[in-house]
Amino acid sequence: MVSVEKLISDFEDCLGWPYASPGSNDERGIDCSGMFVRAFRLQGESIYHGSNTIWRKHLADKGRISSISDLQPGMAVFKWKEETPAKFDDGEGDFCHIGLVTSVTPLRIVHASTQGMQVRSDSKLGKWQFWGVLAAASMPEAAPETKQPQCVIRRGDRGSDVKALQKALRSVGYDLEIDGIFGRITEFCVKSYQGTRGLERDGIVGPLTWAMLGGEEHE
16 A cells, blocks of 8 residues: 555655656656656556556546535545547546645645646645545555644654654544654645644644644634
8 A cells, every 4th residue: 555645745745856758757857747757657656657547547536526526635536528539439438637735734745747837836726626545555544533642843853742742633634644744745734724823834833833732622
């Protein structure tokens, strides 16, 4: 199975890479489905290089996007054209472009784009029309609520306090792995949360951030 947190981290690491199709699936050049091929390969898994085939053969669930609330981190999203490519002949249409949702609050969709010819992130749905749950991705389960400690933690820290933070973030809508490691994704979620609550977006979890999270824990 593919870890969603690592999948997201690997996509974020590609930001700014040049777009190329077909590319070498590394910093020299990569295309939209090539990003999935690369990220899966880094976890010892494989997926077909082509957004249409990913839509048809590599999803556990899928549907049309009606609002951002349909999405969660780790989902694939697709742009679509009505005319079906001849090689498929199933009338489903052309799922011509694919990206990965790396965050919902705020929205971030990372993809290799011909706009600017590089890997970029979108903060609006725009022309993204369909969502898909990758069959090989392990979506984390919800964690039980917990009381918040009062220590100061930041990126690079590990242990039970980091797990408590990750559980608290999960309870207010952030989808991240509860592994006790304060890594890039945890820091991104902390900064996002701080920004939405009027706190300094420094990624450091001190008394103010703990107090705000504790007050929302049971909402």
